[in-house]
Amino acid sequence: MIRQNSKPSPASALALCVALSVAFSPSIAGANAPQLQDAAGNYGITGASRIHFTVAQVGGGGIVGDFGKFSGNFRIDGANIGRSSVEFTLYPESVETGESRVEDFLKSSAVFDSATYRTVTFRSTSIKQTGPDTAAVEGTLTARGKARKEQFSVKLTDWNNRQISFKIRGSIFRSPYGMDVGTPIYSNVVEFDMNIKGQKH
Amino acid sequence: MLRNSRSTFGWVTIVLHWMIAALILGLIALGFAMRRLSLDPALQFSLYQWHKSFGFTVLALAAFRAAWHVFDRKPEATAGLSPLERHASSTTHVVLIVLTLAVPLAGWAVASTSTLNIPSFYFDWFVIPHLPMAKSEAAETFWTSAHAILAYAMLALVLIHAMAALYHHVVRRDDVLARMLAKRPQLHGHIQKTNGDRLVAKRKYP
Numbered sequence: 001m002i003r004q005n006s007k008p009s010p011a012s013a014l015a016l017c018v019a020l021s022v023a024f025s026p027s028i029a030g031a032n033a034p035q036l037q038d039a040a041g042n043y044g045i046t047g048a049s050r051i052h053f054t055v056a057q058v059g060g061g062g063i064v065g066d067f068g069k070f071s072g073n074f075r076i077d078g079a080n081i082g083r084s085s086v087e088f089t090l091y092p093e094s095v096e097t098g099e100s101r102v103e104d105f106l107k108s109s110a111v112f113d114s115a116t117y118r119t120v121t122f123r124s125t126s127i128k129q130t131g132p133d134t135a136a137v138e139g140t141l142t143a144r145g146k147a148r149k150e151q152f153s154v155k156l157t158d159w160n161n162r163q164i165s166f167k168i169r170g171s172i173f174r175s176p177y178g179m180d181v182g183t184p185i186y187s188n189v190v191e192f193d194m195n196i197k198g199q200k201h
Numbered sequence: 202m203l204r205n206s207r208s209t210f211g212w213v214t215i216v217l218h219w220m221i222a223a224l225i226l227g228l229i230a231l232g233f234a235m236r237r238l239s240l241d242p243a244l245q246f247s248l249y250q251w252h253k254s255f256g257f258t259v260l261a262l263a264a265f266r267a268a269w270h271v272f273d274r275k276p277e278a279t280a281g282l283s284p285l286e287r288h289a290s291s292t293t294h295v296v297l298i299v300l301t302l303a304v305p306l307a308g309w310a311v312a313s314t315s316t317l318n319i320p321s322f323y324f325d326w327f328v329i330p331h332l333p334m335a336k337s338e339a340a341e342t343f344w345t346s347a348h349a350i351l352a353y354a355m356l357a358l359v360l361i362h363a364m365a366a367l368y369h370h371v372v373r374r375d376d377v378l379a380r381m382l383a384k385r386p387q388l389h390g391h392i393q394k395t396n397g398d399r400l401v402a403k404r405k406y407p
């Protein structure tokens with residue numbers, strides 16, 4: 001008897017399934033996730049951001065580093081994300097890899113030539129929203145005096161009334177900028193993995 | 202004939218000898234240039250990689266040369282050499298062969314211990330793994346010095362070796378250099394008494 005009573009009826013099983021599926025539905029669970037529209041405003045990029053990069057090498061591993069000095073601003077248009085914009089400047093002389101000889105080489109005429117070209121800049125030209133909290137940012141990257149269209153993928157990771165955080169990724173070919181020294185030992189592609197934090201103006 | 206004979210060197214020994222000689226002289230010049238000259242950093246990087254690839258080539262050739270030296274017969278010493286000369290020349294040859302192995306091995310140790318951790322990508326063809334050595338600035342500095350000192354010691358010995366060969370060729374007019382130039386030895390040459398009582402083998406070419 002006890003066994004019979006503990007066996008769920010088909011109706012109660014169906015109700016449980018519905019309840020679980022509602023509770024873990026992506027649409028409902030995602031209701032609290034930050035959305036780009038909600039984060040509208042003008043922001044300045046703060047020093048708490050991290051500009052991380054990797055250049056793979058044959059046989060595994062590679063050069064991994066960060067840029068310590070950078071600045072920039074962005075504007076999120078809440079009504080039309082496509083009209084948002086970003087401008088970003090980084091200073092190659094601030095490159096950090098944990099090996100001073102690698103840093104000197106990257107700053108030298110072989111790569112950034114930071115004595116001649118003090119900055120690397122990015123100016124967005126088009127932003128397309130690709131999801132509730134993601135976008136593709138296309139713009140002009142200028143390095144070593146050469147300008148070229150590049151694209152980065154952006155994901156909103158955190159946001160409150162004053163601050164906002166993005167995860168930004170992009171794969172940039174070195175050769176168009178005259179920086180392909182060391183290929184094919186080192187990959188022609190620089191993988192950027194950035195955490196950008198903005199402070200609302 | 203590929204192998205050494207009783208009286209002279211075979212093609213294998215001759216080709217290895219001159220290939221290794223040309224490569225090590227080029228590598229010493231390249232090593233000096235890339236370390237001591239003020240070069241464009243991109244060019245310097247490339248020169249290092251060429252130096253490593255050619256260095257590994259020397260290591261492979263030298264290993265073959267060493268094995269050939271051990272396993273192939275050695276031609277008899279040219280007639281007219283004193284016991285001291287025979288001893289000095291055979292010792293020099295062994296030390297030279299050891300150095301042609303030791304110098305590139307020390308270079309491999311530099312690449313392996315360097316904190317730069319630059320892969321050795323043999324002529325952009327395949328990766329030669331680093332030796333299982335701990336990477337540190339101290340180890341890299343030590344092996345860099347060892348590599349340079351051994352290379353310059355080898356250069357000094359090569360110069361002595363070359364001068365001795367020229368001396369035999371020009372002054373003594375014997376077969377010491379000629380038989381490494383693949384010229385046929387004086388099988389039918391004459392042995393004559395010179396001013397002293399020493400027997401001297403004279404070259405005789407058709």
